Structures are given as C-alpha cells and as structure tokens.
Amino acid sequence: MKVLPRSGRSLAAAHPLTLSYQWAMAALLALALMVASAAHAAPAPESFADLSERLLPAVVNISTTQTLKNTDRGMELPQFPPGSPFDELFKDFLDRHGGGRDGQEARPQKITSLGSGFIIDASGLVVTNNHVIADADEITVTLQDSQAFKAELVGTDAKGDVALLRIKASKPLPFVSFGNSDQMRVGDWVLAIGNPLGLGGTVTAGIVSARSRNINAGPYDDFIQTDAAINKGNSGGPLFNTKGEVIGINTAIYSQSGGSIGIGFAIPANQAQKVVADLQKYGKTRRAWLGVHIQSVTDDIAESLGLKDHNGALVADVTPGGPAAKAGLKGGDVILKFDGKEVNEFSRLPRIVSETPINKEVEVDVLRDGKKLPVKVIVAELPDDKDLDQSGQPEKPSGKKGGESGNVSGMGFSVATVNANLRDKFGLPDTAKGLVVTDIKPTSSAVEKGLRPGDLIIEVDHDDVKNLADLNGKVESARKAGKKSVFVLIESDGAHRYLTLKVDDNEEKEKKSK
Numbered sequence: 001m002k003v004l005p006r007s008g009r010s011l012a013a014a015h016p017l018t019l020s021y022q023w024a025m026a027a028l029l030a031l032a033l034m035v036a037s038a039a040h041a042a043p044a045p046e047s048f049a050d051l052s053e054r055l056l057p058a059v060v061n062i063s064t065t066q067t068l069k070n071t072d073r074g075m076e077l078p079q080f081p082p083g084s085p086f087d088e089l090f091k092d093f094l095d096r097h098g099g100g101r102d103g104q105e106a107r108p109q110k111i112t113s114l115g116s117g118f119i120i121d122a123s124g125l126v127v128t129n130n131h132v133i134a135d136a137d138e139i140t141v142t143l144q145d146s147q148a149f150k151a152e153l154v155g156t157d158a159k160g161d162v163a164l165l166r167i168k169a170s171k172p173l174p175f176v177s178f179g180n181s182d183q184m185r186v187g188d189w190v191l192a193i194g195n196p197l198g199l200g201g202t203v204t205a206g207i208v209s210a211r212s213r214n215i216n217a218g219p220y221d222d223f224i225q226t227d228a229a230i231n232k233g234n235s236g237g238p239l240f241n242t243k244g245e246v247i248g249i250n251t252a253i254y255s256q257s258g259g260s261i262g263i264g265f266a267i268p269a270n271q272a273q274k275v276v277a278d279l280q281k282y283g284k285t286r287r288a289w290l291g292v293h294i295q296s297v298t299d300d301i302a303e304s305l306g307l308k309d310h311n312g313a314l315v316a317d318v319t320p321g322g323p324a325a326k327a328g329l330k331g332g333d334v335i336l337k338f339d340g341k342e343v344n345e346f347s348r349l350p351r352i353v354s355e356t357p358i359n360k361e362v363e364v365d366v367l368r369d370g371k372k373l374p375v376k377v378i379v380a381e382l383p384d385d386k387d388l389d390q391s392g393q394p395e396k397p398s399g400k401k402g403g404e405s406g407n408v409s410g411m412g413f414s415v416a417t418v419n420a421n422l423r424d425k426f427g428l429p430d431t432a433k434g435l436v437v438t439d440i441k442p443t444s445s446a447v448e449k450g451l452r453p454g455d456l457i458i459e460v461d462h463d464d465v466k467n468l469a470d471l472n473g474k475v476e477s478a479r480k481a482g483k484k485s486v487f488v489l490i491e492s493d494g495a496h497r498y499l500t501l502k503v504d505d506n507e508e509k510e511k512k513s514k
Contacts, residue, residue: 179245291322412444
C-alpha cells in the first residue's frame, strides 16, 4: 500500500528535481524560522561590559539618616565605684553612643541606611523605593564619580513603594529611560545595578525567572522575579533589559539568611512609570477607584455559585456612594472582566483598576445569580483613606439585655440577636445589627471555613437574615433543595466576606447516629 500526497501521485513517481526543490524550500523555511526565533529570543551577549559601562553613571547610591530620640531610656546600666577603670570605660562608651547616666536623658541617636536609585532626567530626577527613604531626616545621593548631593523629596507612593527625588547639579547628569516591561518574557536576560551591602556600582546578571508574582507586599503586587543577585542595599536600583532600558525597580528578596539566594523581585516599569509621572506632576499618586471590597473565589464558593472554575473577583461589599454602587454592582457579584481585561484571579483586579484613566467609563462583566451581566461603570479617583466614610451615622445602643439566641440546626455553632451586652463582649460597633456568632464547637466544619465568635451573619444565599428563625429557615430550605452548603455573608472586624458553610456538620451527624 502506498501513501499518497495530496496531489494523488506517489512519492516515488514525483520528479527528482521537483522533490529536491521541495526539500530545499523546506530547509530554507526551517532556517528562516530558526533565525527569526533566535532574533526574537535576543541571545546573551558575549559580555555585558559595554552595556554596564554605559549604564553605571546613571545609577546612584542613596544614604539616609534618621533621628531616634531617647533610645536608651529605661536601660539598666551596671554601676561601678567612682573613679574605677570600669566606671571611666563606661562613661567613655556612653559619651560616644549618646547614653545617659545618673538620671540624665539619653541623647537622640542617628541611624543610617543605604539603598540605590537611578537618574531618569538630566535635570536630576532620581527614582528609588519608598522604603529606602521613608521617615528619613536627610537624604544623600552619591554619583558614580563620588559627587554627593542633598536630595529633595518630590513625592512618595507607599502603596506602590516608589519615591521620586531631585538633586541639583551644575551640569546635565547621565540618565536612563524606562522600557516596556510587558514585553519581557520568562528567560530573557536582565542586568541589575546597585549598592548591595554598601558596595556601590555593583553589576549582576541573570534572567527573568517569573512574571506577575504576588508576594503580599501591597495591593498592587505584580512583581518581576529574577535570579540576578540582589542583596540588601539593592533596593530602589534598576533592573535593565539588554537594550539598557529600565524594565523594573529592584525591591525585595526572599531570603532566610538576609542574602541573595537567587529570588529577587522588581516592580515592573510599566507600573512604576505611571506612578513616577504622577509624583512629578502632582507630588502624589492618582489612581482610579471602583469602590468594592473583594475576595478570592475558592473552590467551595465556585461550587456554591455554580461556577466552572475559580476565576474572577467576588464582591464582598460595595462602598456606599462609590462608582460601583452608582453603577448597580452588588455584594455577591463575581467580576469576570474589567474594561476588556480578564480577571483571572481576584488580586489582578486592583492592578487593572488602578491603571485605568480616572473618570473613564468602562464595561464590567459580572456573574449574578448564575447569569453574565454587562455593567457600565465610571471609575473615580481613589480618595484618601481619611475621606472614606466607612461607618455612617452611629446607632445608639438600645440598652436592652434581651436577644433571641440558640443553635443553628445541625451546623455546630450558636447565634444571638445583637444587643448592648453582645456589643460590649465582642467589641462590636454601635452600628452592628443582625445575628452575632456567640459560640462554635471546636470540631465544627465552620471553624475550618474561618467562622469565629463575634462574626456577624448578614445574609444567607443572598437573603437578609435578621433573627434565628430566618437563619434556620434558610438552612432547612437548602437541605430540602439538596444543597450541601449555604452561601453566607459575614462581617468581621468591620469588613465583609463570604463563606460557604455546610448545612449538615459531620459532628452533628455522628451524634444523631449514636
């Protein structure tokens, strides 16, 4: 049996010249693909020397001083006979280090810290991490040629861990530019330059080890992970691509010893660049705001909501008067897409929102009651924390000692209607209403889900519950419908979040069987 090509002729019958031509073309195509792939992959240069020589002058060392007052107050010091050698020794020590004797107040202490930064403009604008210069009384920027300048703080962004400084030199300074960090791929070569362990002008090379790392450093975590050696003192320094563009700000390391073990993290340039532009223009960062409190979609929650996967961000609460509230978003909605961008995990949503232009109308795809729903939202500027009204008008305590209480049928915990005594016992605000969890059996599955005494139960399966009868009624309805769990909205420490609680606790079943 012969295998025929699409022409219908056997391979043996093909003309030798035609076959040779096909092979030649195939070989040329393969070579072209190899060349294109190699060009796109940007192979490592034979040396980083030329690149390092060009970039080093724009990377600076940053030192700060901070005054700590009365650091030795209350410190017990040894007492020696007046005039003895030990007495003189300790006097000299305390004089040098600012200590106090005989009831005298200790002198203020000055501590110093070191970090890195880089110049982004010939006029002397310097970028670094916020944590490098935080609470500093004095900031000094030292160039590669050992020139030192007192720096002026232009602005800081604590949430994004970025700071912008300004130094004044008599001539234009060497500088570097930001590149497009979104184009960096895992495996691409990178170069880190900084002031590790106080050793200025240090160059290390490595690759991009991972993208979009969340290390719980802040609400906008989206770090580039690299194996280029980064140590204490590298913070605030640049991470370069092979073109010499800044594609990240070296910010953190994972280490048990305090030294580099090949896991460093850098803020992506595309995220930092917007922050720097805001700091230069406004002296602060301006970010877009949606006005929701969100949480992750766990496997249990996905099952309870009928989701096929755990993608998206679950809206636990909506800020009254915020953009989301005005657009009609509700607690229990799952945000799947924001402004055309997929929300693969809940931590991605704050980053997407923060990068959206303020006052832009965007389309938000949400899942509500099992159906996808498009919602138009006009994002606003993120207000300062002090401007957010979280509490509203406080409600005066009723003063009543009563309150319905009892066990929730088959679920291993007890609740009671909120009253003045329970507010005092659990430290609840005056505005607290509804049902408070008063007791949970240690073996109850509710403990594993995160329910704690003092939590307020607000809703069950998206319906308000105001008393024990409401709660037990929702649980019984779920059982009759064949559900394994109920979807519960709780308030804990002033924040809302959702839990899925089993309607038949294992411990309760075992007791009934006995």
